[in-house]
Amino acid sequence: MEPITFTPPLYKQRYQFVKSLVEKYKPKKVADLGCGECSLLWKLKFCSSIEVLAGVDISEDVMKEKMHTLSPLPCEYLQPSWRPLVVTLYQGSVAQKDPNLLGFDMITCIELIEHLETEELAAFPDVIFGFWAPVMAVISTPNSEFNSLLPGVKLFRHLDHKFEWSKEEFESWALKAAGCYGYTVEFTGVGKPPPGAESVGFCTQIGIFVRNYMETAETVKYKMTISHVYKTIFKAVYPSLQDEKYLQYAVVSEVLYQAHRIKSLWDSDHAKENGHNQATEEEKSCWPPGHCVKFLKKCDLRGHQERSQSRGTEPFMQDNAVCIPLEKLFSIPRVKQLCGTLETLIKMITGKVELSVDGSSVIVRIDEDGNG
Numbered sequence: 001m002e003p004i005t006f007t008p009p010l011y012k013q014r015y016q017f018v019k020s021l022v023e024k025y026k027p028k029k030v031a032d033l034g035c036g037e038c039s040l041l042w043k044l045k046f047c048s049s050i051e052v053l054a055g056v057d058i059s060e061d062v063m064k065e066k067m068h069t070l071s072p073l074p075c076e077y078l079q080p081s082w083r084p085l086v087v088t089l090y091q092g093s094v095a096q097k098d099p100n101l102l103g104f105d106m107i108t109c110i111e112l113i114e115h116l117e118t119e120e121l122a123a124f125p126d127v128i129f130g131f132w133a134p135v136m137a138v139i140s141t142p143n144s145e146f147n148s149l150l151p152g153v154k155l156f157r158h159l160d161h162k163f164e165w166s167k168e169e170f171e172s173w174a175l176k177a178a179g180c181y182g183y184t185v186e187f188t189g190v191g192k193p194p195p196g197a198e199s200v201g202f203c204t205q206i207g208i209f210v211r212n213y214m215e216t217a218e219t220v221k222y223k224m225t226i227s228h229v230y231k232t233i234f235k236a237v238y239p240s241l242q243d244e245k246y247l248q249y250a251v252v253s254e255v256l257y258q259a260h261r262i263k264s265l266w267d268s269d270h271a272k273e274n275g276h277n278q279a280t281e282e283e284k285s286c287w288p289p290g291h292c293v294k295f296l297k298k299c300d301l302r303g304h305q306e307r308s309q310s311r312g313t314e315p316f317m318q319d320n321a322v323c324i325p326l327e328k329l330f331s332i333p334r335v336k337q338l339c340g341t342l343e344t345l346i347k348m349i350t351g352k353v354e355l356s357v358d359g360s361s362v363i364v365r366i367d368e369d370g371n372g
């Protein structure tokens with residue numbers, strides 16, 4: 001028999017399955033139990049709905065191996081997103097109740113339950129469904145009926161597995177837990193069987209549990225009083241534009257960038273205008289030099305245009321500087337998106353960017369950017 005290979009590999013199909021559920025239901029708070037080397041958490045940190053991401057594993061060493069991949073990247077500081085994101089890793093057992101996982105929208109347990117000792121497995125439903133009570137829980141575990149199709153598998157797929165269940169065994173465990181704690185459960189899986197062996201089902205069986213009652217604020221408040229048993233081993237607070245410090249930094253950078261860009265455009269326009277102000281051969285030959293009436297009239301007209309422009313929203317020159325009206329800067333979509341109102345723009349840049357005396361324009365000195 002041809003050895004079975006999965007494309008993409010089965011573990012990637014499991015992660016992708018969870019990611020697709022997240023993209024469909026858009027949970028804000030997601031926890032992964034038995035997160036191991038944090039691979040699923042890393043994939044989930046890119047899901048834009050998630051604002052709180054937590055991982056739990058009994059092994060601190062396993063989590064520590066790759067937990068640095070959950071830290072913000074330099075580009076995330078340079079261009080923070082609007083979404084706030086906090087990622088936390090806890091060392092502890094899923095057989096123990098800890099208030100840190102209360103109030104989650106989704107809790108995932110990918111290939112975890114088959115690693116639990118008998119007493120841990122017995123305690124687990126009360127912890128996840130009775131205590132944490134997430135809106136949705138996703139539990140995956142090997143389907144033992146598929147093992148006959150996997151070359152080299154004798155008893156279990158992994159030495160550390162304490163059991164492997166048939167479809168019926170998993171379904172009866174899941175239905176019992178769901179019934180006890182007010183959930184409904186649906187079964188699916190990843191890793192399709194080959195043609196002709198459809199009856200064995202998926203290689204990885206998955207139960208999707210959905211809570212069918214609303215938790216009251218009093219219940220959650222009461223549960224919060226239970227003492228913490230988990231140890232926090234990692235916490236990353238991502239930079240977000242919802243934090244005033246990062247928003248101000250983004251606004252000031254954008255305004256300075258835009259002000260210099262506008263000034264460069266103004267420089268080249270102005271250079272063209274000066275070109276127009278060059279005297280023609282006829283004007284140059286006039287005596288005394290520079291007193292040709294035609295030439296003076298042309299220059300005066302240009303000066304008049306500059307003065308009238310200064311009254312609108314266009315940049316204008318004043319005392320060796322180009323003044324860029326705040327209204328012009330605020331009309332730029334990115335600036336408007338960051339600030340929302342002109343008042344916020346003024347508040348954010350005051351004291352950080354040089355403004356005209358009346359506070360209505362940003363000043364870019366002529367020699368400031370080396371183009372003077």
Ligand SMILES: C[S@@+](CC[C@H](N)C(=O)[O-])C[C@H]1O[C@@H](n2cnc3c(N)ncnc32)[C@H](O)[C@@H]1O
Nearest residue numbers: 034035036057058059092093094110111112115
């Ligand atoms: C097969 S690994 C799965 C890792 C990960 N979920 C994945 O799919 O890549 C099982 C993980 O469960 C963890 N684990 C075992 N017993 C646990 C317990 N009682 N509480 C929390 N984690 C446990 C192990 O340390 C291990 O990292």
Ligand SMILES: [Mg+2]
Nearest residue numbers: 111114158161
């Ligand atoms: Mg396993």
